[in-house]
Amino acid sequence: xxxxxxxxxxxxxxxxxxxxxxxxxxxxxxxxxxxxxxxxxxxxxxxxxxxxxxxxxxxxxxxxxxxxxxxxxxxxxxxxxxxxxxxxxxxxxxxxxxxxxxxxxxxxxxxxxxxxxxxxxxxxxxxxxxxxxxxxxxxxxxxxxxxxxxxxxxxxxxxxxxxxxxxxxxxxxxxxxxxxxxxxxxxxxxxxxxxxxxxxxxxxxxxxxxxxxxxxxxxxxxxxxxxxxxxxxxxxxxxxxxxxxxxxxxxxxxxxxxxx
Amino acid sequence: xxxxxxxxxxxxxxxxxxxxxxxxxxxxxxxxxxxxxxxxxxxxxxxxxxxxxxxxxxxxxxxxxxxxxxxxxxxxxxxxxxxxxxxxxxxxxxxxxxxxxxxxxxxxxxxxxxxxxxxxxxxxxxxxxxxxxxxxxxxxxxxxxxxxxxxxxxxxxxxxxxxxxxxxxxxxxxxxxxxxxxxxxxxxxxxxxxxxxxxxxxxxxxxxxxxxxxxxxxxxxxxxxxxxxxxxxxxxxxxxxxxxxxxxxxxxxxxxxxxxxxxxxxxxxxxxxxxxxxxxxxxxxxxxxxxxxxxxxxxxxxxxxxxxxxxxxxxxxxxxxxxxxxxxxxxxxxxxxxxxxxxxxxxxxxxxxxxxxxxxxxxxxxxxxxxxxxxxxxxxxxxxxxxxxxxxxxxxxxxxxxxxxxxxxxxxxxxxxxxxxxxxxxxxxxxxxxxxxxxxxxxxxxxxxxxxxxxxxxxxxxxxxxxxxxxxxxxxxxxxxxxxxxxxxxxxxxxxxxxxxxxxxxxxxxxxxxxxxxxxxxxxxxxxxxxxxxxxxxxxxxxxxxxxxxxxxxxxxxxxxxxxxxxxxxxxxxxxxxxxxxxxxxxxxxxxxxxxxxxxxxxxxxxxxxxxxxxxxxxxxxxxxxxxxxxxxxxxxxxxxxxxxxxxxxxxxxxxxxxxxxxxx
Numbered sequence: 015x016x017x018x019x020x021x022x023x024x025x026x027x028x029x030x031x032x033x034x035x036x037x038x039x040x041x042x043x044x045x046x047x048x049x050x051x052x053x054x055x056x057x058x059x060x061x062x063x064x065x066x067x068x069x070x071x072x073x074x075x076x077x078x079x080x081x082x083x084x085x086x087x088x089x090x091x092x093x094x095x096x097x098x099x100x101x102x103x104x105x106x107x108x109x110x111x112x113x114x115x116x117x118x119x120x121x122x123x124x125x126x127x128x129x130x131x132x133x134x135x136x137x138x139x140x141x142x143x144x145x146x147x148x149x150x151x152x153x154x155x156x157x158x159x160x161x162x163x164x165x166x167x168x169x170x171x172x173x174x175x176x177x178x179x180x181x182x183x184x185x186x187x188x189x190x191x192x193x194x195x196x197x198x199x200x201x202x203x204x205x206x207x208x209x210x211x212x213x214x215x216x217x218x219x220x221x222x223x224x225x226x227x228x229x230x231x232x233x234x235x236x237x238x239x240x241x242x243x244x245x246x247x248x249x250x251x252x253x254x255x256x257x258x259x260x261x262x263x264x265x266x267x268x269x270x271x272x273x274x
Numbered sequence: 275x276x277x278x279x280x281x282x283x284x285x286x287x288x289x290x291x292x293x294x295x296x297x298x299x300x301x302x303x304x305x306x307x308x309x310x311x312x313x314x315x316x317x318x319x320x321x322x323x324x325x326x327x328x329x330x331x332x333x334x335x336x337x338x339x340x341x342x343x344x345x346x347x348x349x350x351x352x353x354x355x356x357x358x359x360x361x362x363x364x365x366x367x368x369x370x371x372x373x374x375x376x377x378x379x380x381x382x383x384x385x386x387x388x389x390x391x392x393x394x395x396x397x398x399x400x401x402x403x404x405x406x407x408x409x410x411x412x413x414x415x416x417x418x419x420x421x422x423x424x425x426x427x428x429x430x431x432x433x434x435x436x437x438x439x440x441x442x443x444x445x446x447x448x449x450x451x452x453x454x455x456x457x458x459x460x461x462x463x464x465x466x467x468x469x470x471x472x473x474x475x476x477x478x479x480x481x482x483x484x485x486x487x488x489x490x491x492x493x494x495x496x497x498x499x500x501x502x503x504x505x506x507x508x509x510x511x512x513x514x515x516x517x518x519x520x521x522x523x524x525x526x527x528x529x530x531x532x533x534x535x536x537x538x539x540x541x542x543x544x545x546x547x548x549x550x551x552x553x554x555x556x557x558x559x560x561x562x563x564x565x566x567x568x569x570x571x572x573x574x575x576x577x578x579x580x581x582x583x584x585x586x587x588x589x590x591x592x593x594x595x596x597x598x599x600x601x602x603x604x605x606x607x608x609x610x611x612x613x614x615x616x617x618x619x620x621x622x623x624x625x626x627x628x629x630x631x632x633x634x635x636x637x638x639x640x641x642x643x644x645x646x647x648x649x650x651x652x653x654x655x656x657x658x659x660x661x662x663x664x665x666x667x668x669x670x671x672x673x674x675x676x677x678x679x680x681x682x683x684x685x686x687x688x689x690x691x692x693x694x695x696x697x698x699x700x701x702x703x704x705x706x707x708x709x710x711x712x713x714x715x716x717x718x719x720x721x722x723x724x725x726x727x728x729x730x731x732x733x734x735x736x737x738x739x740x741x742x743x744x745x746x747x748x749x750x751x752x753x754x755x756x757x758x759x760x761x762x763x764x765x766x767x768x769x770x771x772x773x774x775x776x777x778x779x780x781x782x783x784x785x786x787x788x789x790x791x792x793x794x795x796x797x798x799x800x801x802x803x804x805x806x807x808x809x810x811x812x813x814x815x816x817x818x819x820x821x822x823x824x825x826x827x828x829x830x831x832x833x834x835x836x837x838x839x840x841x842x843x844x845x846x847x848x849x850x851x852x853x854x855x856x857x858x859x860x861x862x863x864x865x866x867x868x869x870x871x872x873x874x875x876x877x878x879x880x881x882x883x884x885x886x887x888x889x890x891x892x893x894x895x896x897x898x899x900x901x902x903x904x905x906x907x908x909x910x911x912x913x914x915x916x917x918x919x920x921x922x923x924x925x926x927x928x929x930x931x932x933x934x935x936x937x938x939x
Binding site: 043044045047048051055057058059060061072084085099102105106109117 | 281288294297302533534580581582616919
């Protein structure tokens, strides 16, 4: 006999809020689950009247979309909340930002006015810093990568080891010369190559470490120290993404909520 | 002199290790004080993985107490996993605190909290990574004082080579006393060096400095005597007892980690100590007397803690939570207060005979009725008399019947194997108990959809208990008995499928036994096994029994003792025990009497409700039992603020949507 979940008075959802937040500095090492726990606790501390699900273990109605991998920083992570009162989005932003630790920063809150948010997140713009890698070496490797039709890489996913193409979804990949780290106790004074990469979202997703794995495969590019990766933006992909700055390859995914 | 963060060097290693978030700190309510603003710097270590160490109440309490002191700061450090340890060695990154990532070697004190002896090898890793010599005798003024606390510190003899000092009992006031001794010594310009500082600490009477005591042995391996070797050092060192828990309502701002930990809830300690008198229970014996926190202060701590953490569940902690004299009022008051807020209350450690359904109903008012856990500990009536559990099989059956009859579907029962005088029959009786539990449960609930899980592990005799003289059961016999029990449960056609069986094999218990009741000669085993690679001995995937036995063989090669001598050997009344000079308050003659009573299956009542039976603690320590009821109700508490009031859009009121109707969930 199945157990009956208690029927409880649950306040209805009257408003949905969409958040953009950043994951910065040392808090880039938080996983999605770490962020989820931190957010849920911050919501309780600030008293945001969350809508809860029914059932044995009611949980607040929050949806998380396409989170950046553990260890990568991001300026463009998105979350949607369902609440039981009409709230002022800017007040929610200020309160939540104050309640979350520095490094998990709430940048924008808008009221949901248009559907199908997940479909707006068509591509991501990543910046990958490669300390101690000569920009010329990086340029050569990138040229080989871009010239290839496909580059098969492997990654351990939830469904086991997967092999997939890391070249196809890369819309563009530029190389810049970064400031060398200052010589001294921690820096080496060595050069730094910076990759700006625009990747279309597909399944399984091609992540910055997959692009780096591909560069190692096609051109033996092996950075001597771990790279520093930041997602700068995600959103709808513009028609001609190869024109202008990499940053302009996607547009603001919250625009439909703001305008309608 | 300021101390630089090692985070820049550490950061480069973090992408290469598993769960890097555990090393970055950033917990809510963590405190980082400027290094130069205070004179005494404490690094507090829980010598296990971050996920186990960060919720530890002892460390959280001392962290806060010390950081509130104007002359002290405290930061936390935990054991790093072998993947990071390897990288830290390769890149010369020292053991660091997670608060400001300062090197542990720069602090004045490294305080280690040992809940279990299985953290000893992790201490050696931390000392080594910190650049602190492993042996106390090799340290100089530039090194921190290495200080052990926690329950295992009631016999720190096995780690006497590695620690400079140990403190027994409640730490709240002790750490402040130590801070002041160190502050004054530093202000005076370090007179007499490290030796003088340790002497000043030892002369307080509440800090044990192993180097100031000589241990002499008899030719057969037993201890002849333990005596101080410096003037002014006491023959016996006393434990510390905080007598007014209401005056120490810590932690006031519990730490909330970003990483997942083993306790995803807030804890409020509702009383300390236990006088139920279970003879196997070191915690109950060494934390006497019972000191209750008042219902009013508990309610304030719950309220304040929830507001500061955002946790969704509160555990009301103690050694036997339903024994609080005002538990009924407290549970009802809190359940009323948080009704409809998704806040859950839990009562870990509930005795079979203290369970009552009204209390359980209050705690599960929001509908969560997951499972109930009880610890009869002994399977047979006779066994429970030996251990003084004072619970009959009828008590147990009545309690589970009530639970199943009121909607619970899962009951977990904890037992021990290898108790003194135990036979196969005593352990096999557990299968009978489990059968009766299911039989009764099916009858009262009217459903077959109920379960009972039997969880059992090997018993380890501990210092400062009536069983400190007992021979520990060897691991082969323990495992054979557990197999017989498993077969009896699995072979039961009628009820076996409804009974789960979980057990821990006997081998780790033998190592724990060696470390619990060992003396200074065991230090060589710890060091050897650590050099051979032992780490995280509390984790079955890291623990190696064979490595420990091999290390013991090497370390004990030219000595009259071996592992069996320390574990399975029963001691005589007159034997000098390695911890006899460490005063837990318990009278050794009383402990012996209680051991004899145990062998005659004589039970001893709880002194909260019957006259004092002279265990010695209150006399020796100048303490007394503190229990309520205080009669103070929770009605006077402020009403919770309406949620989200300050966040409302202009013109909106809570509960009445002004613009849109409910949207689809």
